[in-house]
Amino acid sequence: MFVLSSPSGTGKTTIARRLLAEDADIALSVSVTTRPMRPGEVEGRDYFFTDRAKFEAMVEAGEFLEWAEVFGNLYGTPKSYIKAGLKEGRDFLFDVDWQGTQQLHQRMETDVVRVFLLPPSIAELDRRLRGRGTDSAEVIAGRMARAQAEISHWDSYDYVAINDDMEQCFTRVKTILAAERLRRARQTGLVDFTRELMR
């Protein structure tokens, strides 16, 4: 379980998409949501769509690894779906905020690798949050406050990568993923392999 978090405007979405496109062994964790399906979205690819009553029943039954309410819609990671995938040796990418990360970590401790992306400077973060320059000062200030609130949780992550250059940052994220796959505890075939070496 590979978790990417960052304040908005730090290039996380671009990096997540490239990772999913280039690495066939990692899949995006598909969430359950109560948000209505949008044109072009596919059930089971973009989300598992459901209604609030069913979602709340799943919460009650402890069927989520993490869940949150965002702008009135509920989003959650279904435990059974992830556990079945992990059992088959699949890796999952999670694009969640620090609260989602904390919930995932509490439930799946050793299996979670937490990566936090940081902008290269406050000036650059400000520039990215301004977008096309059509938003009011209040809207931009609100974005900055949310970004800084997210940044304040940087120290609950395993790895930190600064996105000063998209290409380099992507390489750093790939490097972390590649190294974590070399962890002894994740190479399930080693028990038999070393037994063979010691025959």
Added chain:
Amino acid sequence: MFVLSSPSGTGKTTIARRLLAEDADIALSVSVTTRPMRPGEVEGRDYFFTDRAKFEAMVEAGEFLEWAEVFGNLYGTPKSYIKAGLKEGRDFLFDVDWQGTQQLHQRMETDVVRVFLLPPSIAELDRRLRGRGTDSAEVIAGRMARAQAEISHWDSYDYVAINDDMEQCFTRVKTILAAERLRRARQTGLVDFTRELMR
């Protein structure tokens, strides 16, 4: 502290040398030894040379991170030397066996990254241990027994890399080192950097 261990005949020395040659930020940990200096060796580069009485006094005083006796000679990693280097932000490569690794880990827990290299097969290990084919069956059997004894400790390491191809194995080792440098806890500048982002 980056520890490489492997049974002999697994290419560890080649990989360690390449890493030291290509990466200016990691230095080989220089050991103290009671073994006599050989021609071409340099005090402080290859070893810190000393005598048995002084070595034993250092053991008594707890001045070693790890030490061992090999074929009648004493070898040890001096604590002060490593701690001073780490404080300056230097990384150290350790070429030690499982016992040295265990001692290092007990004393410096979080700072130690333990990597174990495995041969690709028992047949290949046997081939490599035979060397030039001039050794007796007993000598080769002894080497194999020692190699297998070392392999039996593979599961006390953080990472395992199989040396089926020297180039790929070297890349794996470099990847682990690069990722470990991205660990939050090792990026000491992040406290000030994130404080600046949250101003």
